[in-house]
Amino acid sequence: MASTRSQNQEPSRLVPIGLALPLVAFVLVTFVIPLGTMVVQSAYDPQVAQALPKTLDLLRDWNDSALPSSDVFETIASELISSREDRSIGKVATRVNRIKSGSRSVFAKTARRLERVEDTDLKTAMIEIDDRWEDIELWRAIRSAGQKFTARHYLRSVDLEPAQDGGIQQVSEDQRIYNTLYFRTVYVSLAVTVLCFLIGYPIAYAIASVSDSWAKILLVIVLVPFWTSLLVRTTSWLVLLQNQGVVNDVLVWIGLVSDDSRLALVHNMTGTLIAMTHVLLPFMILPLYAVMRSIPPDYMRAAASLGANPIEGFVKVYFPQSLPGVSAGCLLVFILSLGYYITPALVGGTKGQLISNMIAYHIQTSLNWGLAAAISVILLIGVFVCYFIFDRWVGIDKLKLG
Amino acid sequence: MTTDKATEQASDVHISFDNVVKSYDGSTQVVKDLNLDVNRGEFLTLLGPSGSGKTTCLMMLAGFESITSGTITIDGRAIQDILPHKRGIGMVFQNYALFPHLTVRKNLSFPLEVRGMSASERNSRVMRALELVQLEGLENRKPRNLSGGQQQRVAIARALVFEPEIVLMDEPLGALDRRLREEMQYEIRRIHQQLGVTMVYVTHDQQEAMVLSDRVAVFRDGRIEQIATPETLYEEPSRVFVSSFIGDNNVLYGEVREVQDNDICHVSIGPDRNVQALSVEETKPGEPVWVAIRPERVGIAKTENQYSNQFDAIVNDIVFMGDHLRINVDTCGVRNFIIKIPNLVGHGAVLPGDEIQVGWATLDCRALSMDSEKT
Numbered sequence: 001m002a003s004t005r006s007q008n009q010e011p012s013r014l015v016p017i018g019l020a021l022p023l024v025a026f027v028l029v030t031f032v033i034p035l036g037t038m039v040v041q042s043a044y045d046p047q048v049a050q051a052l053p054k055t056l057d058l059l060r061d062w063n064d065s066a067l068p069s070s071d072v073f074e075t076i077a078s079e080l081i082s083s084r085e086d087r088s089i090g091k092v093a094t095r096v097n098r099i100k101s102g103s104r105s106v107f108a109k110t111a112r113r114l115e116r117v118e119d120t121d122l123k124t125a126m127i128e129i130d131d132r133w134e135d136i137e138l139w140r141a142i143r144s145a146g147q148k149f150t151a152r153h154y155l156r157s158v159d160l161e162p163a164q165d166g167g168i169q170q171v172s173e174d175q176r177i178y179n180t181l182y183f184r185t186v187y188v189s190l191a192v193t194v195l196c197f198l199i200g201y202p203i204a205y206a207i208a209s210v211s212d213s214w215a216k217i218l219l220v221i222v223l224v225p226f227w228t229s230l231l232v233r234t235t236s237w238l239v240l241l242q243n244q245g246v247v248n249d250v251l252v253w254i255g256l257v258s259d260d261s262r263l264a265l266v267h268n269m270t271g272t273l274i275a276m277t278h279v280l281l282p283f284m285i286l287p288l289y290a291v292m293r294s295i296p297p298d299y300m301r302a303a304a305s306l307g308a309n310p311i312e313g314f315v316k317v318y319f320p321q322s323l324p325g326v327s328a329g330c331l332l333v334f335i336l337s338l339g340y341y342i343t344p345a346l347v348g349g350t351k352g353q354l355i356s357n358m359i360a361y362h363i364q365t366s367l368n369w370g371l372a373a374a375i376s377v378i379l380l381i382g383v384f385v386c387y388f389i390f391d392r393w394v395g396i397d398k399l400k401l402g
Numbered sequence: 403m404t405t406d407k408a409t410e411q412a413s414d415v416h417i418s419f420d421n422v423v424k425s426y427d428g429s430t431q432v433v434k435d436l437n438l439d440v441n442r443g444e445f446l447t448l449l450g451p452s453g454s455g456k457t458t459c460l461m462m463l464a465g466f467e468s469i470t471s472g473t474i475t476i477d478g479r480a481i482q483d484i485l486p487h488k489r490g491i492g493m494v495f496q497n498y499a500l501f502p503h504l505t506v507r508k509n510l511s512f513p514l515e516v517r518g519m520s521a522s523e524r525n526s527r528v529m530r531a532l533e534l535v536q537l538e539g540l541e542n543r544k545p546r547n548l549s550g551g552q553q554q555r556v557a558i559a560r561a562l563v564f565e566p567e568i569v570l571m572d573e574p575l576g577a578l579d580r581r582l583r584e585e586m587q588y589e590i591r592r593i594h595q596q597l598g599v600t601m602v603y604v605t606h607d608q609q610e611a612m613v614l615s616d617r618v619a620v621f622r623d624g625r626i627e628q629i630a631t632p633e634t635l636y637e638e639p640s641r642v643f644v645s646s647f648i649g650d651n652n653v654l655y656g657e658v659r660e661v662q663d664n665d666i667c668h669v670s671i672g673p674d675r676n677v678q679a680l681s682v683e684e685t686k687p688g689e690p691v692w693v694a695i696r697p698e699r700v701g702i703a704k705t706e707n708q709y710s711n712q713f714d715a716i717v718n719d720i721v722f723m724g725d726h727l728r729i730n731v732d733t734c735g736v737r738n739f740i741i742k743i744p745n746l747v748g749h750g751a752v753l754p755g756d757e758i759q760v761g762w763a764t765l766d767c768r769a770l771s772m773d774s775e776k777t
Contacts, residue, residue: 301466302499304486306513307564313487316512320503 042153042373047091048145051083052076056146059139068139073123076142077114084111092145098368099152100141106132140164153374158182178358178375185355186382188272188344189337193284195277196333197326200284204325207285208292219289226282234346237275241265241347267349275343280336284329291325327394335383355379416442416600417463417568422472424458424624432458434624436472440602445594447603447611449647450621456604459621460570463602465489476568487516492561492569492599496576498553500545506532506556507541513564531563534593551582558593571603575610587613608648612636620644640682642770645694652700652739654693658685658769667769669693672735677711679769691769697740698726699766702758709761715739717756733760 049056055076062068083089089107097104110129119125126133144152144162155161155168159176163169170176207218225233240246243262251257265271295318303313341356348354355375362372390396417440424433433455440446448456461467463474465486473480481489501509510531514524532538535555545553554574561569571590575583591614594601605611611618612632619629620643628635628644639645642653656671658681667681669691679693703712715733722745729741729752741760752758 296497296499298495298497298499299501301464301486302493302495302501303512304466305464305489305491305493305570306516306560307487307490308512308516309485309487312516317501321501323503 038373039377041370042377043151043370044149045095045145045153045370046148047088048095048142049148051088051092052079052142052146055079056143059143059146062139062143064136064140064143067134067136070121070123073126073133077110077122077126080107080111081114084108084115094367095145096138096141099144100137103132103138103141106130106138150370153368153370154378156371157374157378178355181353181355181358182378184353185338188269188276188352188354189334189340191273192276192280192337193330193334195273196281196284197330199277200281200288200329201322201326203281204285204288204292207289208295222282222285225278230279230342231346233279234275234343237271237278237347238266241271241274266347268351269348271347271349272344272352272354275347276337276340279343280333280340283332283336287328287332288322288325291322291328295321324394327390331386331390335386338379338383338386414442415439416444416477417602418475418478419459420473420475422459422462422474423470424455424462424467425470431470432624433462436624436626438619438626438629440600442600443598445591445601445603445614445616447605447615447618448621449605449608449611449618451606451647454621455624456619456621457572460572460602460604464491464493464570490564490566490568492564492566494557494561494569494571494574496573498545498557498574498577500553500556500560502545505542505544506537506548509545509556510541510560510563513560517564527563531559534562534596535559535589550578551586554578554586555589558590562593562597562599566599568600568602571601573605574603575605575607583610584613590614612648618648620647638682639694639768640770642692642694642772645768645770650697650740650742652695652697652736654695654734654736656691656693656769658687658689658691660687661685666764667691669769675713675734677734677767678764679711679767680765681769683771685769685771690772692772693767693769695762695767697728698742698744700739700741700760700762702729702741702743702752703761706759710764711767712759712761715758715760717752717754717758719754720752731758731760 055072058072058075059068062072080089083092089111093104093107096107110126110133113129114122114126117125117129132138144150152162156171157178159171159179160168161171203218203222207215207222210218238245242248243264243266245266247265248257248262252259252262257263265274299317299321300310300313303317304310308316339356340354341360344352344354345357345360348357356379359372359375359379362368362375387396417438419436419438422433422436423431425431436455436459438459448459450456458467462469463481465481465484469482473482475481476489501512504512507528510528511524514527519527528541529538532541535558537552537555537559540548540552540556545556548556557574558571561571574590575586578586587610590603594614603611603614615632617629617631618635620627620635622643627641628639630638632648635644635648639648645651646653654669654671654677656669656677658667659670659676660668661681662668665681667679667685669677669679671677671693677693685691701709703709706712713733715731717729717731718738719730721728721730723742724745726745727743729743731739731741733739739760
């Protein structure tokens with residue numbers, strides 16, 4: 001009988017799968033593929049290898065202590081000329097420049113002038129055009145940039161770089177920025193999470209305790225900022241917190257702060273913390289409220305009937321039962337903070353920048369997408385770690401969002 | 403026997419409700435001018451349909467609802483200003499309210515911990531309480547790993563473990579299936595007899611009230627209709643509502659014709675049909691009354707004039723109930739008149755459609771006056 005039933009069920013099971021297929025395709029196109037591309041981009045960079053294949057072939061046998069032979073110079077000369085024609089020379093220059101800064105101009109300049117050189121000794125001719133061709137470092141950089149698969153972006157995104165001897169070393173002190181930013185991001189995220197919890201818990205408790213009609217009004221008050229543009233919310237914090245802003249004006253007016261020592265509340269860490277806490281607060285309140293609403297009032301009554309005063313009852317009975325909401329809210333806020341971008345960019349100044357702002361910088365300004373991708377992957381790994389810790393401690397099935 | 407016990411304790415009032423009124427919105431009264439005394443060591447059940455105010459009374463006593471007016475006293479002391487956690491009243495909730503994040507042991511030691519008892523004292527009390535409800539060996543389980551009946555026992559043990567003098571129970575057996583419910587009824591009865599605490603129990607199940615209680619207060623619309631021992635409620639209901647809420651009852655509508663000196667009255671229930679009944683309250687000829695007859699007091703007449711009240715009837719339906727037969731007949735102009743006949747050998751087989759005669763004794767049928775009845 002069981003088998004007939006499963007046979008009967010089969011066509012009906014195919015229908016929902018069929019209906020979900022377009023959505024699966026949508027998720028694949030909009031999520032899995034970009035994510036995959038990003039991961040690939042962080043470690044795979046074939047531009048130089050495609051532009052200078054023969055040179056790189058020859059450089060493989062190069063002993064790396066003296067200048068390469070004239071064969072290599074001849075090969076790279078012809079490849080530079082052809083890559084100038086198909087306009088891939090800029091990409092080569094950018095990539096070599098990332099490894100050895102100050103070598104960007106050498107490629108375009110050499111290629112342009114080489115077209116006019118009729119000399120057969122191209123090695124001398126090239127060094128004449130630009131003496132940087134005499135520099136072994138440049139050749140090492142070309143060889144290194146020619147690797148299709150590279151850990152360079154990952155090393156760079158944790159302030160490391162490949163050393164001469166093939167090992168790994170820290171980048172020079174003035175270039176170390178990423179590790180500081182990771183720590184700052186984690187620190188800011190933790191601080192925002194704690195702030196959201198401290199502010200959100202009493203609010204959620206209030207919403208869960210009042211009558212249904214009041215709860216609706218309070219929920220709308222919590223959600224209205226959520227429904228307004230993030231940009232508007234963040235910029236209004238600028239208006240409030242700036243030196244001549246509302247908060248400082250009020251403080252001066254009350255007399256708490258003198259006019260010539262107005263507080264610096266924005267374009268620094270304080271601004272980032274205040275604005276991010278405000279923006280992320282609903283993500284704390286909503287899961288907390290969902291869990292608290294499901295705690296029957298009988299538990300607190302039972303605690304009271306057993307002799308516990310309201311504080312004991314809250315600490316020993318209510319709070320432990322609201323923990324799934326606490327952990328869900330904290331997880332949400334923490335993970336969202338890790339990748340937060342707009343708010344720190346607008347109100348953070350330089351001291352309030354987080355790792356996401358660095359990703360944005362590399363994507364929009366420095367155009368080093370590989371490095372941006374590597375940082376993103378590290379951030380993603382961090383999020384996964386949080387997720388698994390949460391699953392281990394609390395259980396992801398206990399996550400209640402509303 | 404029960405009446406003796408009641409009179410013996412009558413002087414020792416433990417809990418007292420005096421003119422208690424409860425209103426949520428200021429106009430509708432959920433509890434109307436309630437007066438009720440609970441004796442020390444008594445098992446009192448508040449019985450009534452939902453919305454009759456019985457749970458509200460319990461909640462006011464426990465301190466979870468405010469009292470709109472009137473006073474509730476425990477040992478003569480008014481309690482409205484005492485916070486719930488200082489009242490020292492044990493309570494069993496409808497859904498048990500066992501703390502899900504704590505083990506059975508932790509649940510039971512919770513009231514002892516907040517009272518600052520030592521670990522060894524706590525442990526021995528927890529063990530004693532578990533023994534009382536026969537749950538030894540389950541102290542390290544979480545509530546969700548217990549069956550409904552076990553959770554119920556833990557809830558009772560937790561309400562008793564700190565040895566309160568008063569224990570309240572709010573429909574504690576509502577979530578259990580019938581067999582377990584009956585088992586737990588006898589269990590609660592045993593525990594009450596063993597400990598002698600004052601119990602106030604709320605239920606809408608009249609059978610449960612009968613099994614457990616020394617006295618039952620029947621609630622209706624925020625008032626007590628009748629408060630008495632289960633026997634008295636069953637045998638001598640003073641109101642139609644009580645008579646039909648406690649057990650089954652057949653109710654006939656009629657008009658008093660004549661009242662005799664010995665409280666027997668003659669009631670006309672239709673053209674050429676008169677019933678002799680016991681008059682519960684003072685009635686005068688011409689007054690409308692309800693006449694209530696218990697189904698098991700009605701018999702199938704074998705001869706003419708076997709009963710003082712005897713009428714023609716047509717059998718509609720017969721249901722076999724095991725220990726008795728439930729026969730549904732049309733008689734006295736009433737449909738669905740119920741007769742219960744014990745399942746004895748030779749009970750006299752009847753079939754649907756049979757024309758029979760049914761009857762009952764004068765003293766088994768009570769005329770109840772209609773004032774204040776809205777049924």
